Amino acid sequence: MQFLELSQSDTFTMSERKNIANLWERLLEHWQIAGVEYFVDALNGGIMKKTAIASKQQNGIIDTPQSHTNIATKNFTAGNAEIPNPDNTYQQVRDCRNLDDLRNLVSNFEGCPLKNTATNLVFSDGNPKSKIMFVGEAPGADEDRMGKPFVGLSGQLLDTMIRWINLDRENVYISNVIYWRPPGNRAPTTAEISSCMPFVEKQIALVNPKLLILVGGIAAKAVLQKADGIMKIRGQWFSYQNMYLQNPIPAMAIYHPAFLLRQPGQKRQVWRDLLAIEEKISTFSRE
Ligand code: URA
Numbered sequence: 001m002q003f004l005e006l007s008q009s010d011t012f013t014m015s016e017r018k019n020i021a022n023l024w025e026r027l028l029e030h031w032q033i034a035g036v037e038y039f040v041d042a043l044n045g046g047i048m049k050k051t052a053i054a055s056k057q058q059n060g061i062i063d064t065p066q067s068h069t070n071i072a073t074k075n076f077t078a079g080n081a082e083i084p085n086p087d088n089t090y091q092q093v094r095d096c097r098n099l100d101d102l103r104n105l106v107s108n109f110e111g112c113p114l115k116n117t118a119t120n121l122v123f124s125d126g127n128p129k130s131k132i133m134f135v136g137e138a139p140g141a142d143e144d145r146m147g148k149p150f151v152g153l154s155g156q157l158l159d160t161m162i163r164w165i166n167l168d169r170e171n172v173y174i175s176n177v178i179y180w181r182p183p184g185n186r187a188p189t190t191a192e193i194s195s196c197m198p199f200v201e202k203q204i205a206l207v208n209p210k211l212l213i214l215v216g217g218i219a220a221k222a223v224l225q226k227a228d229g230i231m232k233i234r235g236q237w238f239s240y241q242n243m244y245l246q247n248p249i250p251a252m253a254i255y256h257p258a259f260l261l262r263q264p265g266q267k268r269q270v271w272r273d274l275l276a277i278e279e280k281i282s283t284f285s286r287e
Pocket residue numbers: 136137138139140143148149150151152154155176215216
């Protein structure tokens with residue numbers, strides 16, 4: 001049996017707590033997949049099964065005001081058996097100060113099974129100091145081989161789209177919501193996305209762009225957490241926030257280049273969206 005202790009510390013604002021509540025769900029899902037069966041409620045001193053957590057959240061016991069959920073590592077005993085420390089990756093993500101350290105953490109992370117079938121970690125490409133960050137879905141075969149996002153056919157079209165707005169790979173930053181190639185290029189599962197999300201959120205906060213562009217429906221859904229599909233939300237401005245960011249970032253979802261390769265008639269829409277993005281970028285240079 002494996003245990004994970006969830007404790008409360010620090011003081012956070014209301015909006016931070018909303019993000020924390022989302023993180024809670026993802027953490028619980030991640031650890032359950034990793035084989036954790038019971039959760040130790042450090043506030044109330046009890047051990048609870050995952051099924052008991054939902055009612056505790058409803059009663060406001062877990063997401064308590066002015067508190068931040070935090071993973072603490074500690075040894076537990078069950079009967080006479082010493083239970084090994086749970087992984088403290090999420091604590092490390094929170095404390096991570098730069099992209100090199102974050103890349104290192106991701107490359108040592110064992111919580112996403114895609115790592116076992118992939119050839120390379122695909123972390124990012126482009127300029128980490130850029131004001132414009134693109135976040136796509138997941139690496140394909142070419143990206144897996146090269147260890148860089150968007151280097152295959154979709155990547156060539158993405159480069160063209162980036163050039164439409166007078167930019168190139170040297171002045172944008174590119175990553176994905178998944179760091180390893182799903183076998184056979186299948187869509188990543190919710191659990192795979194959840195396992196990578198804390199890193200993605202931290203990566204966005206460390207780059208701290210002025211503009212976030214979600215490439216395709218999967219990235220848009222994972223990052224913006226909207227129920228509506230890409231057809232509905234593309235081209236709209238959203239205010240993106242996560243628990244690591246000081247300030248919200250304007251964000252827009254656009255069609256994925258792989259979709260445009262299949263449906264070139266949709267390029268008109270993406271062209272319109274890119275013009276809106278170009279207009280927004282021009283306001284930065286006026287600041
Ligand atoms: N498609 C993506 O979403 N990301 C890549 O890195 C490559 C293709």
